[in-house]
Amino acid sequence: KNEVEQSPQNLTAQEGEFITINCSYSVGISALHWLQQHPGGGIVSLFMLSSGKKKHGRLIATINIQEKHSSLHITASHPRDSAVYICAVRSRNQFYFGTGTSLTVIP
Amino acid sequence: KAGVTQTPRYLIKTRGQQVTLSCSPISGHRSVSWYQQTPGQGLQFLFEYFSETQRNKGNFPGRFSGRQFSNSRSEMNVSTLELGDSALYLCASSTNSGRNEQYFGPGTRLTVT
Numbered sequence: 442k443n444e445v446e447q448s449p450q451n452l453t454a455q456e457g458e459f460i461t462i463n464c465s466y467s468v469g470i471s472a473l474h475w476l477q478q479h480p481g482g483g484i485v486s487l488f489m490l491s492s493g494k495k496k497h498g499r500l501i502a503t504i505n506i507q508e509k510h511s512s513l514h515i516t517a518s519h520p521r522d523s524a525v526y527i528c529a530v531r532s533r534n535q536f537y538f539g540t541g542t543s544l545t546v547i548p
Numbered sequence: 549k550a551g552v553t554q555t556p557r558y559l560i561k562t563r564g565q566q567v568t569l570s571c572s573p574i575s576g577h578r579s580v581s582w583y584q585q586t587p588g589q590g591l592q593f594l595f596e597y598f599s600e601t602q603r604n605k606g607n608f609p610g611r612f613s614g615r616q617f618s619n620s621r622s623e624m625n626v627s628t629l630e631l632g633d634s635a636l637y638l639c640a641s642s643t644n645s646g647r648n649e650q651y652f653g654p655g656t657r658l659t660v661t
Contacts, residue, residue, distance in 0.1 A: 486649050489648070
């Protein structure tokens with residue numbers, strides 16, 4: 442059983458569309474991270490959340506601790522947003538990762 | 549500030565050999581975490597060091613070990629390499645722990661033949 446589940450696994454969108462990626466987890470957490478990985482491997486941390494909502498530019502991340510669910514939203518998507526988005530949680534002394542959502546934004 | 553650096557970037561080893569990978573964190577960061585990424589298993593947590601002490605450890609065999617030096621640089625070692633150890637090994641640094649934002653290095657791609 443995976444401690445972190447993401448959906449969808451793959452997502453194709455037209456440029457300008459609003460995108461939502463979902464993350465559900467089954468363990469108690471102290472923090473949830475959203476990561477972005479471009480082809481070639483480099484990973485960038487987008488958000489770290491323990492409650493509520495955060496916004497950076499066109500990206501918005503929310504978390505509902507009671508429902509053990511987080512969402513990553515991308516408004517006005519752009520081809521440069523094409524990447525794999527990974528949800529990760531810190532639970533006690535462990536990190537658990539989702540399998541990632543591969544996003545392709547078509548011009 | 550310079551980012552997290554990892555050396556080497558690419559490595560090819562033979563089954564049975566051992567390998568040491570290095571990670572230099574962002575200046576001032578005292579926590580270094582290591583992760584393995586494979587196509588089949590995705591990202592998995594290896595271990596976390598803080599102030600030269602291993603703070604947490606993932607579910608990997610004892611062939612995987614690490615250490616952290618007084619300057620916060622960290623190394624991980626894999627002994628008796630197996631084909632399944634072929635992966636991208638990533639390190640990340642933060643000011644304290646996973647409760648703080650993590651900054652990832654570019655990774656070391658290890659191929660075991």
